[in-house]
Amino acid sequence: MIKERGLLIVLSGPSGVGKGTVRKELFSQPDTNYEYSISMTTRKPREGEVDGVDYFFKEREGFEKLIEEGKLLEYAEYVGNYYGTPIDYVNETLDAGRDVFLEIEVQGATQIREKAPHALFIFLAPPSLSELQDRLIGRGTESQEVIQNRIAAANEELEMMNLYDYVVENDEVELACERINAIILAEHCRRERVEKQYLAMLKGEK
Template sequence: MQERGMLIVLSGPSGVGKGTVRQAMLAGNYRDFKYSISMTTRQMRPGEQDGVDYYFRTKAQFEQEIAEGGMLEYARYVGNYYGTPLKYVNKMLDDGQDVLLEIEVKGAMQVREKCPDGVFIFLTPPDLIELKHRLTARGTDAPDVIERRIAQAADEIAMMENYDYAVVNDQVELAVRRIERIIEAEHLRVPRVIDRYKGMLAHTQAQQG
């Protein structure tokens, strides 16, 4: 029987560097996992590609997916929808692949309810001053939007208690290394491997009997 893959949920405040850390993880080829591309209604930023960074959809298209039950999770954030298409995630997990989700905090809480056996990692900035600096340096948001994001970030950091791990993104390479160690350890947890060993014992007993 094919072992089901592990769901890895990476989230945190806007501007903390989730996308940068995710790209570094994928570029490093540390582990054979699949990245589940999120869907959003926000405008495409310079350098982004549809179907690579996000599935960029209109509000009407996104709401149709919601109505049809096609989203594992979704949330509205600063006026735009963000969410995870369900079909792709289930297929990869059923095929035994680990799946990485990079999603907003509200969405992660929805996934927590539906997939309690997932690994939930909260990526946090060193402090809110540094987060504001990163948002400003990114140059994609107006000052009032940045202030809204900072206020939202404070609320989201308070929700860290709902996660399994907290990783500070002070340096991307260090953050990736910390996450890789978490994933490696999670694969060795007894609840994840016990069925394999029970199967091994049953097979051995059947041969001996």
């Protein structure tokens, strides 16, 4: 089979939704065949964190140089520290025909949407969707204020998910992982991708 360029898979979602837990579960599975893109950060390593495994740890000056040189696919500053995705690793891995998996904040995902519109954008959502209905129309014991807050939160999520291709509820980590893997497998079966492979073969390309 001819190697097409890999897929860039972007997992994001509201903070606290469990992106890191889902990502760790995905990469603990033996048949996961996409590569994790390790983020770069200027924050100090925490107890037990290993450079090149958890993060690439970098001095502030070095990080800013990479920003200037356009060497980051996305970056953001949180609480005085930079976090970003080194672009060279992503491009080299995609060019080799391997899928790359990013787990990042929504701010970073928005930047990637602009630079790499064909990436696969997966929004990890809190289990609010399936629970929301019960809460909204539920037992009628909730105060009007509580219900209003829930509606506001749901509206906020709705707005955020707007740039994503898929929404995966994180009701259970295993189920969320199953859905993410299904989405990636399905994406590889998209007619446009398969068609390209046919055409490349017919042209005698390798």
